Amino acid sequence: xxxxxxxxxxxGSYDIRTQFIGKIMEKQTSPYKWGMVIDLDRCTxxxxxxxxxxxxxxxxxxxxxxxxxxxxxxWLRIERFWVGEYPDVRVRFLPVLCQHCHDAPCEPVCPVYAxxxxxxxxxxxxxxxxxxxxxxxxxxPYAVRVFNFYNHEWPKPLDNQLxxxxxxxxxxxxxxxxxxxxxxxxxxxxxxxxxxxxRDGEVQPACAQxxxxxxxxxxxxxxxxxxxxxxxxxxxxxxxxxxxxxxxxVYYLKGGGREHV
Amino acid sequence: xxxxxxxxxxxxxxxxxxxxxxxxxxxLRWYGLAFFLxxxxxxxxxxxxxxxxxDMSCTGLDRPVxxxxxxxxxVFWVGLSHSGTMVSSILRLSQANxxxxxxxxxxxxxxxxxxxxxxxxxxxxxxxxxxxxxxxxPNQRGLWPNFRSPLLWDxxxxxxxxxxxxxxxxxxxxxxxxxxxxxxxGWRRKLYTILAxxxxxxxxxxxxYHKASTLMAALIIPVAVSVxxxxxxxxxxxxxxxxxxxxxxxxxxxGAIHSGVAAVITLMIIIRRAFHLxxxxxxxxxxxxxxLLLVIALLWSYAYFVEVxxxxxxxxxxxxxxxxxxxxxxTPALLLMLFGNSVxxxxxxxxxxxxxxxxxxxxxxxxxxxxxxxERFLIIVPSLSHKNMPFVWGTYRPTxxxxxxxxxxxxxxxxxxxxxxxxxxxxxxxxxxxLDVREASxxxxxxxxxxxxxxx
Amino acid sequence: xxxxxIFSDVESAARAVECxxxxxxxxxxxxxxxxxxxxxxxxxxxxRRSWFRWLTLAGGIAGAGAGFLLAAGTAWLYPVQTGDKxxxxxxxxxxxxxxxxMLFAIVSTVAGMFLEMRLPPWGKRPYDPAVAEGCIxxxxxxxxxxxxxxxxxxxxxxxCIGGIASLPVEGQKSRAEEIMREAGAxxxxxxxxx
Numbered sequence: 001x002x003x004x005x006x007x008x009x010x011x012g013s014y015d016i017r018t019q020f021i022g023k024i025m026e027k028q029t030s031p032y033k034w035g036m037v038i039d040l041d042r043c044t045x046x047x048x049x050x051x052x053x054x055x056x057x058x059x060x061x062x063x064x065x066x067x068x069x070x071x072x073x074x075w076l077r078i079e080r081f082w083v084g085e086y087p088d089v090r091v092r093f094l095p096v097l098c099q100h101c102h103d104a105p106c107e108p109v110c111p112v113y114a115x116x117x118x119x120x121x122x123x124x125x126x127x128x129x130x131x132x133x134x135x136x137x138x139x140x141p142y143a144v145r146v147f148n149f150y151n152h153e154w155p156k157p158l159d160n161q162l163x164x165x166x167x168x169x170x171x172x173x174x175x176x177x178x179x180x181x182x183x184x185x186x187x188x189x190x191x192x193x194x195x196x197x198x199r200d201g202e203v204q205p206a207c208a209q210x211x212x213x214x215x216x217x218x219x220x221x222x223x224x225x226x227x228x229x230x231x232x233x234x235x236x237x238x239x240x241x242x243x244x245x246x247x248x249x250v251y252y253l254k255g256g257g258r259e260h261v
Numbered sequence: 262x263x264x265x266x267x268x269x270x271x272x273x274x275x276x277x278x279x280x281x282x283x284x285x286x287x288x289l290r291w292y293g294l295a296f297f298l299x300x301x302x303x304x305x306x307x308x309x310x311x312x313x314x315x316d317m318s319c320t321g322l323d324r325p326v327x328x329x330x331x332x333x334x335x336v337f338w339v340g341l342s343h344s345g346t347m348v349s350s351i352l353r354l355s356q357a358n359x360x361x362x363x364x365x366x367x368x369x370x371x372x373x374x375x376x377x378x379x380x381x382x383x384x385x386x387x388x389x390x391x392x393x394x395x396x397x398x399p400n401q402r403g404l405w406p407n408f409r410s411p412l413l414w415d416x417x418x419x420x421x422x423x424x425x426x427x428x429x430x431x432x433x434x435x436x437x438x439x440x441x442x443x444x445x446x447g448w449r450r451k452l453y454t455i456l457a458x459x460x461x462x463x464x465x466x467x468x469x470y471h472k473a474s475t476l477m478a479a480l481i482i483p484v485a486v487s488v489x490x491x492x493x494x495x496x497x498x499x500x501x502x503x504x505x506x507x508x509x510x511x512x513x514x515x516g517a518i519h520s521g522v523a524a525v526i527t528l529m530i531i532i533r534r535a536f537h538l539x540x541x542x543x544x545x546x547x548x549x550x551x552x553l554l555l556v557i558a559l560l561w562s563y564a565y566f567v568e569v570x571x572x573x574x575x576x577x578x579x580x581x582x583x584x585x586x587x588x589x590x591x592t593p594a595l596l597l598m599l600f601g602n603s604v605x606x607x608x609x610x611x612x613x614x615x616x617x618x619x620x621x622x623x624x625x626x627x628x629x630x631x632x633x634x635x636e637r638f639l640i641i642v643p644s645l646s647h648k649n650m651p652f653v654w655g656t657y658r659p660t661x662x663x664x665x666x667x668x669x670x671x672x673x674x675x676x677x678x679x680x681x682x683x684x685x686x687x688x689x690x691x692x693x694x695x696l697d698v699r700e701a702s703x704x705x706x707x708x709x710x711x712x713x714x715x716x717x
Numbered sequence: 718x719x720x721x722x723i724f725s726d727v728e729s730a731a732r733a734v735e736c737x738x739x740x741x742x743x744x745x746x747x748x749x750x751x752x753x754x755x756x757x758x759x760x761x762x763x764x765r766r767s768w769f770r771w772l773t774l775a776g777g778i779a780g781a782g783a784g785f786l787l788a789a790g791t792a793w794l795y796p797v798q799t800g801d802k803x804x805x806x807x808x809x810x811x812x813x814x815x816x817x818x819m820l821f822a823i824v825s826t827v828a829g830m831f832l833e834m835r836l837p838p839w840g841k842r843p844y845d846p847a848v849a850e851g852c853i854x855x856x857x858x859x860x861x862x863x864x865x866x867x868x869x870x871x872x873x874x875x876x877c878i879g880g881i882a883s884l885p886v887e888g889q890k891s892r893a894e895e896i897m898r899e900a901g902a903x904x905x906x907x908x909x910x911x
Binding site: 272273274277397403404405407408409410413414417418420421424425428429431432436439440442443444458459460461462463464465466467468469470471472473476477480481483484487491691694695698699714715 | 748749750751752753754755756757760761763765767769770773787788791792794795797799802806809810812813815816817819820822823824826827829830831833834836837838842844846848849850851854856
């Protein structure tokens with residue numbers, strides 16, 4: 001049983017203080033601080049994680065036309081960079097998903113609180129509150145937020161594949177990776193029913209579950225003994241766009257003896 | 262002391278007749294114009310309805326350019342709304358006599374442009390039908406809108422500005438409505454009677470009125486400055502490279518005054534022609550407005566120069582990438598913008614002959630506004646196209662839906678203005694006549710000089 | 718009750734005012750009706766202070782409170798964590814407070830102006846549409862006096878009365894009419910409650 005930790009990230013904290021009156025109104029603490037480690041030395045760029053995410057989260061199916069217009073709905077994308085000149089060409093893969101920043105730029109700009117920060121460290125998106133101003137999409141430096149430009153449909157019998165654990169988003173609504181919050185919630189409920197906390201490795205988002213190279217590791221960063229916490233302390237670690245001060249929850253690992261790639 | 266009636270100066274009746282000529286029953290040409298504008302508005306409405314009933318894929322927006330022509334329009338129209346406030350208030354407070362024929366047109370322009378501007382935040386929503394989530398009203402959801410978001414500051418500021426500028430326009434019109442009331446019959450008389458609130462023009466009413474309009478002019482200027490600063494903060498408070506710049510609020514305010522003053526000049530030229538006000542909107546007025554436009558053009562050029570120069574010198578990679586993408590991809594637009602906003606006004610408006618020439622002023626003022634529209638576009642779209650992650654760089658091209666809505670907005674503004682000019686006095690009658698009453702040619706030395714009695 | 722005389726130009730109107738004052742009417746009882754403002758003293762003297770600007774100030778203060786409650790108060794009542802921003806953030810609260818201050822101040826200015834002008838009027842007041850065409854109206858408020866009441870600085874026209882008070886109401890009215898016709902009034906209208 002690990003101790004209850006109060007997370008204090010960046011300039012902000014989960015202490016909801018009224019600075020005006022100065023007394024602590026409510027303290028939102030949580031034993032969980034979900035995070036992910038992506039080992040770029042293991043990633044082969046196969047794209048199984050992208051497919052798994054689409055299947056798990058009722059993500060709209062996009063055709064060639066939509067993608068060529070720049071309107072793909074991938075919550076998780078594999079960025080591919082070619083390095084070097086022929087015949088010495090190499091390729092680098094970078095899976096980019098919502099970084100669940102602790103100081104997320106997308107959250108304060110939403111005029112209706114559709115994007116907010118929950119005590120578990122997740123950046124939440126409330127679909128039925130979203131009115132579609134797309135300010136959060138503009139302010140996300142990682143461009144991981146996707147907007148439902150099209151009214152996606154699942155003609156029968158494709159609608160049988162939809163997961164009942166989460167909604168199917170209507171047009172005009174922003175969406176993004178949620179770390180498969182429906183799975184996290186299910187695991188938390190099960191654990192609560194048994195009077196314990198969620199064990200390390202018990203909850204896996206679809207991408208981490210599917211990755212054949214085990215490049216994606218998910219877990220509770222607040223638990224110092226969890227696999228993800230140990231990996232996030234690796235000397236190979238870096239985070240994307242750290243100069244912006246967003247404090248992402250996703251760590252990338254690179255440089256373990258494969259520098260030639 | 263006025264000249265005695267019957268002399269060469271116009272009597273009050275004649276002045277009233279000429280300045281209020283626009284209130285006569287509409288001609289066929291007016292109906293034709295109104296019908297044409299209405300048709301364009303209807304087309305814009307159709308395009309908007311098409312977008313709302315299908316989905317937003319009919320626009321040119323994509324990831325990462327999630328704000329396009331609609332927001333360009335929004336910023337542009339808010340900028341135009343600074344016309345009336347700046348021109349009218351500043352000229353009132355500085356007690357410049359040449360303001361008198363211009364005031365009403367400028368103030369009316371403010372009200373209608375900010376109305377059109379206020380529509381665009383509703384037009385660009387992905388789910389327009391739940392726009393009321395933005396309104397802070399008690400509800401059972403236990404949620405209020407997020408006042409930390411600049412969009413809510415927008416909503417507050419635009420509401421304040423619409424109400425403020427409407428009241429400013431109404432206040433300015435009050436004595437003129439009384440004059441119109443006394444000259445009209447039928448439904449118009451009823452309308453003016455209600456609006457004139459029983460104004461009789463007693464000495465006490467005039468004193469209070471003068472104090473109130475001076476106070477309103479002083480109050481509306483900070484509101485105008487804050488409105489466009491808040492719109493600028495929509496961009497400046499983000500982490501988008503090219504947007505996150507402290508110069509944005511003053512830069513936007515200066516740009517707004519620039520486009521606003523140019524638009525007032527354009528409007529003055531149109532009104533002068535349409536309502537035969539050649540004697541009241543003289544080359545002197547255009548001369549002075551031209552000088553004002555020259556000053557603002559210089560200020561705008563300075564602000565733009567500063568913005569580019571600091572980006573160039575520091576050469577911070579991401580910001581420089583955004584700027585060079587803009588300059589490389591949109592070169593013709595950039596050059597047209599610099600020509601219309603800076604080069605042409607600064608060179609041409611130095612010459613008194615060009616300032617006094619109506620044709621030249623029309624061309625200059627129209628080009629300024631074309632340049633300002635392009636400038637808004639070049640601020641918004643290139644920064645979004647090339648954000649921080651190169652893999653998701655994208656482009657944007659407006660579609661027929663967005664262009665139709667833009668055209669509908671322009672036509673809507675013109676239609677509102679046409680309706681206004683037909684129903685309400687478009688020139689500040691009492692203001693113009695006030696100067697006429699207090700002006701006289703006084704023999705002084707060897708000749709007669711014009712002089713104005715009274716403090717102002 | 719008000720007696721209104723219509724004059725075609727400034728000189729005759731000014732003559733009428735002079736005669737009225739000499740006949741015993743108080744300055745504050747006489748006012749001019751014009752479609753353009755004349756400088757103070759040309760027709761009548763109006764040295765009054767106006768109080769509606771206090772309403773502007775009150776409105777501004779009320780707006781500041783309202784704005785602060787709207788931005789900071791509601792955020793405190795319904796706290797939702799977003800990014801690194803505190804629940805009650807200085808700049809957003811400041812901006813919204815400022816906007817509502819200005820809004821309330823502007824609305825109070827207009828409302829206060831109408832209040833002080835006492836518009837729209839309750840009863841019918843004498844008026845002639847010729848005023849809009851450039852004629853000047855001189856209006857005398859007549860009320861039963863009995864005794865002279867010296868006009869204070871901020872008195873309303875119906876509170877003070879000059880030496881003419883010795884005459885009954887009808888006498889005052891006819892005296893005023895006589896003076897105005899002598900000075901060259903086009904017509905005299907007598908009606909209404911002051």
